[in-house]
Amino acid sequence: MSGHGSAVDRLRTQGYRMTPQRLSVLDIVAGKSGHVGADEVWNQVKIQHPYVDLATVYRTLQLLKREGVVTEVVIGNKLHFELTDQQNRHHHMVCSHCDAVQTLSPAYLDELNRRLQREFGFAPDVENFTIGGVCSKCQTAESE
Amino acid sequence: MSGHGSAVDRLRTQGYRMTPQRLSVLDIVAGKSGHVGADEVWNQVKIQHPYVDLATVYRTLQLLKREGVVTEVVIGNKLHFELTDQQNRHHHMVCSHCDAVQTLSPAYLDELNRRLQREFGFAPDVENFTIGGVCSKCQTAESE
DNA sequence: CTCATTATTGCAAAGATTTGCGGAAACCAA
DNA sequence: TTGGTTTCCGCAAATCTTTGCAATAATGAG
Structure with missing residues (x-):
């Protein structure tokens, strides 16, 4: 379907x-x-x-x-x-404050991906890659 | 101490x-x-x-x-x-097959870090960043 | 179709981590 | 000190996810 x-x-x-x-x-x-x-x-x-x-x-x-x-x-x-x-491949950024999810184009990880592979022989699982952090909304909310 | x-x-x-x-x-x-x-x-x-x-x-x-x-x-x-x-800051690469941990210099994440901050206002928690994948040892073992 | 083999499931229990809550401990002002 | 306030802790229970195992379902050969 x-x-x-x-x-x-x-x-x-x-x-x-x-x-x-x-x-x-x-x-x-x-x-x-x-x-x-x-x-x-x-x-x-x-x-x-x-x-x-x-x-x-x-x-x-x-x-x-x-x-x-x-x-x-x-x-x-x-x-x-x-x-x-x-x-439409993409990765994810997740805000640890509000759990909001933003998507990230694979281009952002291409270089890291290649370097880990080339320099360490390490094959990162970029597909299931989620990077945590604080989104812009929560950052501004925090600094008040 | x-x-x-x-x-x-x-x-x-x-x-x-x-x-x-x-x-x-x-x-x-x-x-x-x-x-x-x-x-x-x-x-x-x-x-x-x-x-x-x-x-x-x-x-x-x-x-x-x-x-x-x-x-x-x-x-x-x-x-x-x-x-x-x-x-001696560093991040971690963890093999999902054998659980081996390799350290990674912050330099490898600098660009990604800056781009996420600049382009999305997203502040990634690089400190506690762990990237999963398959280490070189397990990759060669797999292909046998 | 039948039998033997292998994969998959449901169930129950274990593991790992988080959370709510009342009491205890720490802190601060008088 | 003492009393009042806030933070932190132990305990118990809940949550989320994984795992072991015996029973079931799927597969393939004869």
């Missing part, structure tokens, strides 16, 4: 069994325009498949993350996920 | 009460050359102050982090901490 059919095929080809549980989790994440918390994914999944366990949701999300299908965003102390959009 | 006395003074000046619990937590972290897990901090603290609660350790570590006295390093699914060394 939301253009993640190819991901399903790819996962199947890789030997994963695309069970109703997994398909449902992926559908929920793909159906949201932004990021979704793990608990919200679970709540949505349960509407169609009431027996699905939260552990399965977490395991599926980790699997989808590992395979590059979804991107993880750490907001506050909670994990959120969104469908990885290859046509 | 380990050169964190000035931090204690500063915290006191800021209005924090430097209780035995807090001093003990700081002492333990400062006494280690590298990073320490929260649970290990607790175990060490309990040797001198057996009644100290784990929640207090966590609260203190967060306080020290907030005030820039210690740096947080996310390793696997656990939080580690080390004394912030202003003379």
Whole structure:
């Protein structure tokens, strides 16, 4: 539906069994325009498949993350996920004060990415990269 | 002892009460050359102050982090901490396969830091910045 | 189709970290 | 000192996420 059919095929080809549980989790994440918390994914999944366990949701999300299908965003102390959009890749800046999320073009990480790879042989997981900090709004609010 | 006395003074000046619990937590972290897990901090603290609660350790570590006295390093699914060394600042790269930690000179983040600040007004918390990925050792091991 | 093999799930429990709350400790002014 | 105020702590419980395990479901060979 939301253009993640190819991901399903790819996962199947890789030997994963695309069970109703997994398909449902992926559908929920793909159906949201932004990021979704793990608990919200679970709540949505349960509407169609009431027996699905939260552990399965977490395991599926980790699997989808590992395979590059979804991107993880750490907001506050909670994990959120969104469908990885290859046509519109981006990273995330999260404000530790108000939990606001801003997106960041991959260009900003290109150089760091290359340098870590070249100079240390370290392959950073830029896809699931979230940088914390304080957004401009909260900075000005703080200094009052 | 380990050169964190000035931090204690500063915290006191800021209005924090430097209780035995807090001093003990700081002492333990400062006494280690590298990073320490929260649970290990607790175990060490309990040797001198057996009644100290784990929640207090966590609260203190967060306080020290907030005030820039210690740096947080996310390793696997656990939080580690080390004394912030202003003379030898560095960030961390953590391998998601083997949990190995490499340090990274601040120079690598300077440009990103400035750009986020300048272009978005976003003040990234580079101090407690940990970037995940796969280290060179695990990369070669993977491709076999 | 049947059997053997392997992957996946639900369930329950463990782990790691955070939070609410009443009491204790620290601080400050008189 | 003493009393009043604020901060901090221990305790217990909650929250979020991960993990072990036995049962179930999917897969592939014969």
